[in-house]
Structure formats: C-alpha cells, structure tokens
Amino acid sequence: MVPSNLxxxxxxxxxxxxxxxxxxxxxxxxxxxxxxxxxxxECLQSADANPPDVLIVELDTSNNLDKTLEAVGSLKLTxxxxxxxxxxxSNTPELIMSAMRAGAQEFxxxxxxxxxxxxxxxxxxxxxxxxKAKTATRxxxxxxxxxxxxxxxTTLAVNxxxxxxxxxxxxxxxxxxxxxxxxxxSFLNLTPEYDILDACGDGEExxxxxxxxxxxxHGSGVAVLAEPGNPDASAEVSGRQVTEILDHxxxxxxxxxxxxxxxxxxxxxxxxxxxxxxxxVTVSTVxxxxxxxxxxELFRSLGYGPDKVQIVVNRVSKADGIRVNQIEKTLDYPVFxxxxxxxxxxVDAINSGIPLxxxxxxxxxxxxxxxxxxxxxxxxxxxxx
Ligand SMILES: Nc1ncnc2c1ncn2[C@@H]1O[C@H](COP(=O)(O)OP(=O)(O)OP(=O)(O)O)[C@@H](O)[C@H]1O
Ligand SMILES: [Mg+2]
Numbered sequence: 054m055v056p057s058n059l060x061x062x063x064x065x066x067x068x069x070x071x072x073x074x075x076x077x078x079x080x081x082x083x084x085x086x087x088x089x090x091x092x093x094x095e096c097l098q099s100a101d102a103n104p105p106d107v108l109i110v111e112l113d114t115s116n117n118l119d120k121t122l123e124a125v126g127s128l129k130l131t132x133x134x135x136x137x138x139x140x141x142x143s144n145t146p147e148l149i150m151s152a153m154r155a156g157a158q159e160f161x162x163x164x165x166x167x168x169x170x171x172x173x174x175x176x177x178x179x180x181x182x183x184x185k186a187k188t189a190t191r192x193x194x195x196x197x198x199x200x201x202x203x204x205x206x207t208t209l210a211v212n213x214x215x216x217x218x219x220x221x222x223x224x225x226x227x228x229x230x231x232x233x234x235x236x237x238x239s240f241l242n243l244t245p246e247y248d249i250l251d252a253c254g255d256g257e258e259x260x261x262x263x264x265x266x267x268x269x270x271h272g273s274g275v276a277v278l279a280e281p282g283n284p285d286a287s288a289e290v291s292g293r294q295v296t297e298i299l300d301h302x303x304x305x306x307x308x309x310x311x312x313x314x315x316x317x318x319x320x321x322x323x324x325x326x327x328x329x330x331x332x333x334v335t336v337s338t339v340x341x342x343x344x345x346x347x348x349x350e351l352f353r354s355l356g357y358g359p360d361k362v363q364i365v366v367n368r369v370s371k372a373d374g375i376r377v378n379q380i381e382k383t384l385d386y387p388v389f390x391x392x393x394x395x396x397x398x399x400v401d402a403i404n405s406g407i408p409l410x411x412x413x414x415x416x417x418x419x420x421x422x423x424x425x426x427x428x429x430x431x432x433x434x435x436x437x438x
Contacts, residue, residue, distance in 0.1 A: 059178060060087040062105040064096045066113065070140075070164065074109060077167045081174060093124040104132045107177055111163070112141040112152060122155040129156030136177045136262065140165050153254075158266040172270055179224060179276070180265045180305060192223070192303035194327050195429060198313040199334040200344040205367040206334050207231070208399055208409075209392070209422065210312035211240045213332075215273045216410040216426035223307025226268065228278040230295065230324055231314045232287030235280025238269075242406040245269040245279035250286055252278060252298060259297040265305065273408065276306070292319030299327040317351070325355070330429060331362045332389075337375040346384055363389035363435065365425070370394040377437050389435035390425050393417045 061084060065071045071089055078084045087105045090096040100108065108128070112121055125137055138159040139152045149160050159173040195217070197210040211227065218225035229235035229249070238245055247267035254263055268276040278298070281287050302309045311324045313331075325331055331352065335345040345364065352362045364384070366377055369391040381388050398416035402409040409419035410426075424436060 058083050058085040059107055059174060060085045060105040061107045061109060062087050062096060062100060063089045064091075064093050064108065064110040065089075066091050066111060066116075070111065073164055074170075077165065077170050080167065081171055083178070084174070093121050097124055097128060100128060100132065100135065104135055106134075107136045107138060107174065109138045109140065109165075112139045112143075112148065114141065114143045114148065122151055125152075125157060126155040133262075136180075138170075138173055153263070156262075158262050173266075175270065176265050176268060176276075180262070192306045192309055193329045193429075194299055194303055194309045194311065194324070195330045195332065196311040196313045196324050196328040197332045197334060198315075198321070198325075198348070199341070200315060200348045201341050202234075202315045204334045204336050204341055205392070206315075207235075207237060207240055207312050209332065209334055209365065209367065210310050211237060212402075212409045212419065212422045213426055213429075214275050214308070214310035215271075215408050216423045217308040217310065217430065218273065218275050219410070220423065220426045221307055221430050224276070224305070225274075225308040225310065226276045226278065226302045226306040227271075227310050227312070228298070228302065229280035229312045230320055231312055232281055232290055232318075232320065233284045233314070235312065235314075237277060237312055238279045240403060241271050241277065241408070243269050243271060243277060243279070245277065245282075248279040248282050249290060249298070250281045250283070253290055253294045257291070257293065259294050259301060261301045261305075264298060264301050273411065278302075290320055292323040295320040295323040296327060299324065303327070325352075325357070328361070331357065332365045333362060334365050334367050335380070336368045337366060337373040337377075337380060339375070342375070342380055342383055349384060349386055359387060365390045365392060366437075367392045368394035387435070388437050390421075390428070391437050392421045392425075 063071055063074050088099050137157045139157045140161040140163045142163045152160055161169055197206050199206050214225055214227040229237040252264045252267035253259055268278055270276055313324055314321050333345055333348055335341045366388055377388050395416055395418040398418050410423050
C-alpha cells in the first residue's frame with residue numbers, strides 16, 4: 054500500500070524555529086505542511102475545519118504553558134487521531150508528564166533535531182497507514198519461551214523478529230516481556246527513550262497512540278518495546294495490560310515477537326493466550342529437557358497443542374550426547390526446529406551489533422533462523438536434521 058502524505062500543522066511563536074521545522078520537513082518525503090500558526094488558539098480553529106495528521110507545538114514554560122497544554126488536551130478530545138509533538142527548551146520529568154497527560158505523543162528537545170523528527174513521523178506513518186487500512190488481517194504473535202534461563206530465548210527472539218520482518222516484508226515489532234531481567238535493548242545496542250512502563254501509562258487501559266510513541270526503532274526496521282528501565286517496577290505491568298498491548302501491536306504490525314519471561318506470571322500467560330505460535334527453546338541436556346516436559350504439560354492443560362506450541366532445540370551439534378530423536382521420544386512431542394551451536398557467531402553478533410540474520414553472509418545459525426522465519430510465515434513443517 055502506498056502511504057498518503059502526512060499533513061502537518063506547526064504552532065510556534067518564534068519565526069526562526071518555524072523556519073527550522075519547515076527546513077527539516079522539506080527534507081522528509083511524504084510530508085505536507087497544512088498550516089503554520091504563531092499561537093495555539095488560531096490553530097484550534099483551523100484544526101477543527103481541517104484536522105492535520107500531526108501538530109507540532111511549542112511548549113514555552115515562561116509563557117502560557119497551562120493554556121497551551123489545555124488547548125492540546127481539548128484538541129485531542131475533539132480529534133483523538135491527531136498526533137501531537139511538543140517541543141521545549143526544558144525537559145523536566147514534570148513537564149514531560151504534563152505534556153503526555155494532555156495527549157502529546159512525542160516530546161522533542163528544542164531546537165528540534167531532524168533525526169528525532171524523522172523517527173517520530175515514521176511512527177505516526179506506521180500508525181496512520183495502518184488505521185486507514187484497519188480492515189487488514191490481524192498480525193501474528195510469536196512468543197519465544199523457556200522455563201529455564203540461559204538457553205537462547207533472547208538470541209532467538211531478537212533474530213527471529215528481524216528475520217520475520219525481512220522475509221515477510223511486513224512491519225514487525227519485538228517486545229521484551231522479561232520484565233525483570235530483560236536485555237533485548239542491549240542485544241540490539243539500543244538506548245530507548247521509553248519502555249513498556251511508559252506505554253502502560255497511569256491507567257489500566259493502554260492507549261494505542263501512547264504505545265506507538267513508546268516504540269524504539271532499530272536500524273533493521275523492527276520496532277522494539279523495551280523492558281522496564283527500572284526492573285523493580287516490573288510488577289506494575291498487569292496481565293490485562295499485556296493483552297491490550299499485544300492487541301494493539303498486532304493491529305499495527307504484521308508480526309509481533311515476544312521475548313517471554315522464564316516464569317509463568319500473569320503477563321506471560323496473557324502473551325501465551327494471544328500467541329499464534331509459542332516456541333519453546335530447549336537444548337540437549339537432561340535438565341532442560343525435563344523443564345521442557347513440564348512446560349509442555351502446562352501448555353497441554355491450557356489446551357495448546359502442536360499447532361500452537363513448537364519445540365526448538367538450540368545449540369545442536371554432532372557432539373551432543375542426546376540426539377534430537379531421543380528428545381522427541383522423551384517428550385513424546387515432535388521437535389519443530391533445530392538451530393546449530395555456534396557460540397562465536399552469536400557472540401560476534403552481540404559485540405558487533407550486527408544481528409545474526411543480517412550481514413552479507415550470515416553464519417549457519419543465522420541462516421537457520423531465517424529458514425525458521427520462512428517456515429512460520431508459510432505454515433511449513435519444521436526442519437530437523
Ligand atoms: N545457537 C547458539 N549457539 C551458541 N551459543 C548460543 C546460541 N544461542 C544462544 N547462545 C548463547 O547462550 C547464552 C544465552 O543466550 P540468551 O541470552 O539468548 O538466552 P536466554 O534464554 O534469553 O537467557 P536469560 O536467562 O538471560 O533470559 C548466550 O551466551 C548466547 O550467546
Ligand atoms: Mg533472555
């Protein structure tokens with residue numbers, strides 16, 4: 054689908070800043086400046102007559118701040134789909150909070166940087182393109198999970214997310230639900246401005262626009278919802294909020310990959326319930342196979358069978374004492390996929406920041422994840438040696 058132009062309205066008392074914004078916007082494709090105003094009240098009238106997609110408004114802390122926030126709030130009430138970007142020379146947490154409460158989607162430091170503006174507009178484009186095509190089918194949710202830690206869940210989730218976005222050519226989101234120990238952002242070398250706690254906001258309901266503004270774009274094009282910056286606050290994310298987050302994300306993205314927590318918490322159950330596929334990661338050791346058996350029993354009791362729950366044996370090598378067919382026998386369950394052991398490639402990918410599935414010649418482990426993405430996308434049968 055070819056996205057239509059985004060119409061932008063600028064409100065800024067300072068001419069030179071308006072000029073700067075215009076210059077930035079001129080360099081971004083698919084943008085149309087609908088109006089430029091010196092104050093918010095004039096803007097309210099023209100926005101009512103002709104609502105833009107995005108309003109970029111100055112927050113001047115020394116002049117009419119409350120009035121500006123009030124005007125933003127009332128504009129959002131009458132036109133909830135307008136994305137509001139505020140910009141200010143101040144960036145105190147109180148000011149950011151007040152702006153978000155008024156309905157702002159992005160908070161930009163003044164003078165606004167081109168790169169930040171471009172990224173913020175890209176997020177709006179994803180959402181509006183999607184909203185305009187709301188008839189589209191729901192995206193698929195793939196959760197990657199293992200009861201035991203350290204078996205390769207995050208490695209697989211991150212690389213599968215990138216591989217799915219490439220092979221499916223659909224927008225893909227990656228969400229870290231390992232709320233206490235999550236480390237997707239360090240795997241991807243990202244410094245997120247917002248995380249899942251910001252996405253949840255103050256209330257029980259998760260706002261779609263706010264969620265979208267909390268996503269961090271990775272160079273691969275995958276949008277990441279980061280783990281809480283403050284792990285102590287992880288309990289603040291409820292199962293219901295996870296359901297809502299996934300519901301919103303799957304209406305915006307073709308694929309949503311979840312790095313699930315290793316514990317069966319409310320949020321993990323919500324993710325499982327929303328998932329089209331749950332990939333259980335195991336390795337060929339007695340303890341991890343035992344843990345996998347327990348997980349399978351639990352999934353069986355939830356009514357999930359092999360169409361939904363697939364086993365992925367990670368770190369497979371010729372030297373393994375327990376072969377894949379023995380794992381299948383012990384679990385009385387088919388193994389869907391195997392990923393080769395290649396510690397060097399995995400560590401290089403983390404250190405270089407180039408994901409396993411990217412690069413000119415991906416290593417065997419990267420190739421395997423790309424084929425897994427293709428199999429999930431096409432509903433193919435699994436692949437075991
Ligand atoms: N296919 C592989 N070959 C070799 N090493 C691997 C492979 N996959 C993952 N690893 C290594 O296994 C270790 C654990 O990986 P990872 O962090 O992805 O697991 P996890 O299940 O997310 O662990 P955590 O308990 O921290 O959540 C890492 O050192 C990683 O480099
Ligand atoms: Mg992990």
